[in-house]
Amino acid sequence: MTQRKMDGFLEAGNRQSLLDFKPAHFAWAQQGAVGVITLNRPERKNPLTFDSYAELRDLFRKLCFVDEVRAIVVQGAGGNFCSGGDVHEIIGPLTKMSMPDLLAFTRMTGDLVKAMRACPQPVLAAIDGVCAGAGAIMAMASDLRVGTARSKTAFLFTRVGLAGCDMGACAILPRIVGQGRASDLLYSGRSLGGEEGLSWGFLNRLAEPEALLQETVGWAQQIAEGPSFGHAMTKKMLHQEWAMGVDEAIESEAQAQAICMMTQDFHRAYEAFVSKERPEFKGD
Structure with a gap:
């Protein structure tokens, strides 16, 4: 794709490319004008780590300066979207941190949502299987969501002794499904199935598991062809x-x-x- 040209003094710092981008903690591919992020730790249902949080945040921030990518798809490998923060690599260490370090962590996770909301590209989540904790937040923070009948989305923070108000959930989720339904999910931590998620408006569409990525990327490509x-x-x-x-x-x-x-x-x-x-x- 040919990038439009700017005056030289405006070009520096305002136009970047991801054609050579090789992340360390997730997979990245470009299909035309669509960028595909794959959380790729399938043996653990694709949990997030301190490093993957930060690298995802930095990618979404960088997308503000990338013209060649016009839509983003986020998916998980191996039949699951994301199981949330890694129990051993995040949850365990958090129990030993000081208050300043804990606040630095929670602010970093919130910054991922801020970056997803601030990037100009529409973000589409392709949700199959487990979509829990921070994974549910990433799905929520996306602009559009395609799920499967077997997808299970759970904002399970209260189940581990925390508040449901994580990473913007109390602000964003009620705007998607309504205050009462959001309260149900955030107090109980229960799983929202695919059919229920579609009827509630959390999911925009349902697809068969084997066609999920193709249908989501296809939708993203349609969006990318627009203005x-x-x-x-x-x-x-x-x-x-x-x-x-x-x-x-x-x-x-x-x-x-x-x-x-x-x-x-x-x-x-x-x-x-x-x-x-x-x-x-x-x-x-």
């Missing part, structure tokens, strides 16, 4: 308007839409409509 600047603005507004009143939201959307009307993608769409052709969006 990436417009999608990034939509994501930003969806996030920022949580803290706005209706009047402020309408004004913010007026400004956002006026900005989008200055893009070449908007002009391409008009010209394609007049010519009865399909527009080719380039993100500028």
Whole structure:
């Protein structure tokens, strides 16, 4: 994909590539304009570690400067999404940490959610099997979720003696499924099955396990073919308007839409409509 050009003094630090990106703690692949993150410790149902938390956070932060990737898919290897924080590599050490170190850790995990919400690319989670703890949070923090009938999503923090208010769960989950349903999941720590997750609106779609990745990547590719600047603005507004009143939201959307009307993608769409052709969006 050809990146658009900027003036030289703007290019440095504002445009980066992931074509040579080789993470140490998860797998990364690019399928056209779609980046695929694979949590790949299947023998342990893909738990997170201190290192993988940090590397994921840094990747999502970097995506703010990457034009060649227009959508992200997150999946787990081996029939499970993610079992949460590794019991031996995270939970055990946490019981021996000081308060300042514990706060540094919980802030780091929260920063992963902040980075997922701040990156301009829509993030799609492909959820199969176990999706628990921090894995459930990553699914929640994604923009769209495709599950399977056998997927089991559990915000199980209270089951290990913690609060359900982890990594933004009390703010984000009620906005997806409603306050009452979020309370059910966060107090009980029970598993939300695939069919129930779809009916509740936590999952956007269901797929057969063997077709999950293909269908999720296919959806991501459809999104990637759209106006990436417009999608990034939509994501930003969806996030920022949580803290706005209706009047402020309408004004913010007026400004956002006026900005989008200055893009070449908007002009391409008009010209394609007049010519009865399909527009080719380039993100500028």
